[in-house]
Amino acid sequence: MRRALKWIGWSIAALIAASAVLVIVLLVGANTPRGQTLIARLAPRLTGGLVTIEGLSGRFPDRLKAAGGVSGIALAADKPAVGVSTLSAYAAPHMAADERFQVVAAIDARHAHVYLQVFSPGGRTLTAPRLAALGDAVQAAAATPSCIVGSAAQSVAAALSRSHAALAAVDARAAPDITWVARMGAVVPEDHAPLKPQYLRAADAQPQNAAQLPRR
Numbered sequence: 001m002r003r004a005l006k007w008i009g010w011s012i013a014a015l016i017a018a019s020a021v022l023v024i025v026l027l028v029g030a031n032t033p034r035g036q037t038l039i040a041r042l043a044p045r046l047t048g049g050l051v052t053i054e055g056l057s058g059r060f061p062d063r064l065k066a067a068g069g070v071s072g073i074a075l076a077a078d079k080p081a082v083g084v085s086t087l088s089a090y091a092a093p094h095m096a097a098d099e100r101f102q103v104v105a106a107i108d109a110r111h112a113h114v115y116l117q118v119f120s121p122g123g124r125t126l127t128a129p130r131l132a133a134l135g136d137a138v139q140a141a142a143a144t145p146s147c148i149v150g151s152a153a154q155s156v157a158a159a160l161s162r163s164h165a166a167l168a169a170v171d172a173r174a175a176p177d178i179t180w181v182a183r184m185g186a187v188v189p190e191d192h193a194p195l196k197p198q199y200l201r202a203a204d205a206q207p208q209n210a211a212q213l214p215r216r
Contacts, residue, residue, distance in 0.1 A: 033201075040197055082193040084184045087117040087129050089176035090149040092184055094169070095123045101168040102126070104141045106152040114152045115200050116140070131200045134159065141165065149173075 074081035087105040094103050099121050107115040112134045118127035127140060137156045141148055142165040148156050153172035160167060185193075 037199070040199075044196070080190040081195045082185050082188050082190055083195045083198075084181050084188065084193065085117075085129060085198060086176060087115065087150070089181045089184060090171075091117070091119050092180045093177055094147045094149055094171065095119060098147070098168075099123070100145075102141075102144050102146040104137060104146045104148045104156065106137045106148065106150040106156050108150075108152040108155070109201065114150075114156070129198065129200055138163070141167070147171070151175075 086107060090105045090107075091103040094101075101121055103119040105117045105119070109115050109131055114132055114134055114137050115129065116127060116132040116137050117125065117129045118140045120126050134152070134155060137152070138159045140146075141156055141160050142163055145166040145168045147169040148160075148167070149171040151172065151174055153170050157167060157170045157172075
């Protein structure tokens with residue numbers, strides 16, 4: 001009897017230890033670009049599309065954004081769920097307010113890079129959403145009088161001021177106006193705006209060759 005209890009105790013301890021190791025591995029993986037990309041790609045497959053994870057970057061889970069709640073509400077209300085890009089939501093109110101100026105939407109991507117999209121005065125996309133160097137955003141804004149919006153707007157405007165280029169306005173709010181997100185979601189065709197993450201940065205994890213042991 002005592003031997004059986006000891007065996008059961010060791011089995012439970014082994015299961016707890018295995019679970020702890022699994023959690024640690026998941027947390028470590030979620031803190032690497034490659035692991036974050038894998039999590040974002042697998043979430044919709046493993047949940048039948050009910051959960052979509054986007055915006056994973058930096059330290060997990062500081063910047064986790066899940067759209068699972070949106071999908072659940074849409075299913076319960078029998079209403080479509082559409083995706084609205086952050087860059088276009090930043091730009092929309094400025095394009096509606098004044099059609100004389102180009103709009104440069106720039107979100108801070110760290111390390112002197114931004115997520116960039118440029119719109120013409122009439123609202124046409126001049127530069128598709130992409131990861132760009134800060135200098136590319138400055139160059140785009142310097143081409144013609146521009147309204148610069150997004151979390152990186154101040155950085156772009158500061159660099160632009162050194163070139164004495166014309167500047168229409170700067171809107172450096174931390175997030176888009178939620179009213180405009182709702183207005184865009186109400187008019188965008190469902191088949192043109194699927195609810196899925198838009199990856200602008202590829203995984204940049206590099207093998208740690210220095211840590212490899214020499215072969216014998």
